[in-house]
Amino acid sequence: MLNPKIDKRNISKINRYGLFAREIILKGELIWSTTENRIKKISLTEFEKLSAEDKQIWIDHCYQIDDYFQMDVDDTRFMNHSCSPNTVDFPVDDPTMIVAMRDIQKDEEITWNYLPFMNPYQEFPCNCGHENCVGVVKKNATIKRTI
Numbered sequence: 001m002l003n004p005k006i007d008k009r010n011i012s013k014i015n016r017y018g019l020f021a022r023e024i025i026l027k028g029e030l031i032w033s034t035t036e037n038r039i040k041k042i043s044l045t046e047f048e049k050l051s052a053e054d055k056q057i058w059i060d061h062c063y064q065i066d067d068y069f070q071m072d073v074d075d076t077r078f079m080n081h082s083c084s085p086n087t088v089d090f091p092v093d094d095p096t097m098i099v100a101m102r103d104i105q106k107d108e109e110i111t112w113n114y115l116p117f118m119n120p121y122q123e124f125p126c127n128c129g130h131e132n133c134v135g136v137v138k139k140n141a142t143i144k145r146t147i
């Protein structure tokens, strides 16, 4: 479930559609949490049995956790990637929620780091504009860290 302080707008500089804060969201506040009825989940074995058309839908919208592909059925799927995101998953190894990692201002875009969860078939250029940008978002890509 997505925090009701967040809505989808078609003004994102990252990828046209994105999620934005309707009002200030404080550090640590819940952005999204897992509820099974809001998520479609299939095993990698089930994925291999899909038609080419259905596979493409999963490739475009899913993220991978362990041996499963998951896809949000609410507006959460419009949350864009950033190499300098303002949210973080929790707990890190088995995320069931996403929280604000700092205060997020009204009308600021909500972003998340996709990289730990990329499925192996998806790859796209990153438009986040940050100095540490990975360039191409794909499985096993890593964000350059500056000290």
Ligand SMILES: [Zn+2]
Pocket (backbone or CB within 6 Å): 082, 083, 084, 126, 127, 128, 129, 130, 132, 133, 134, 135
């Ligand atoms: Zn980037």
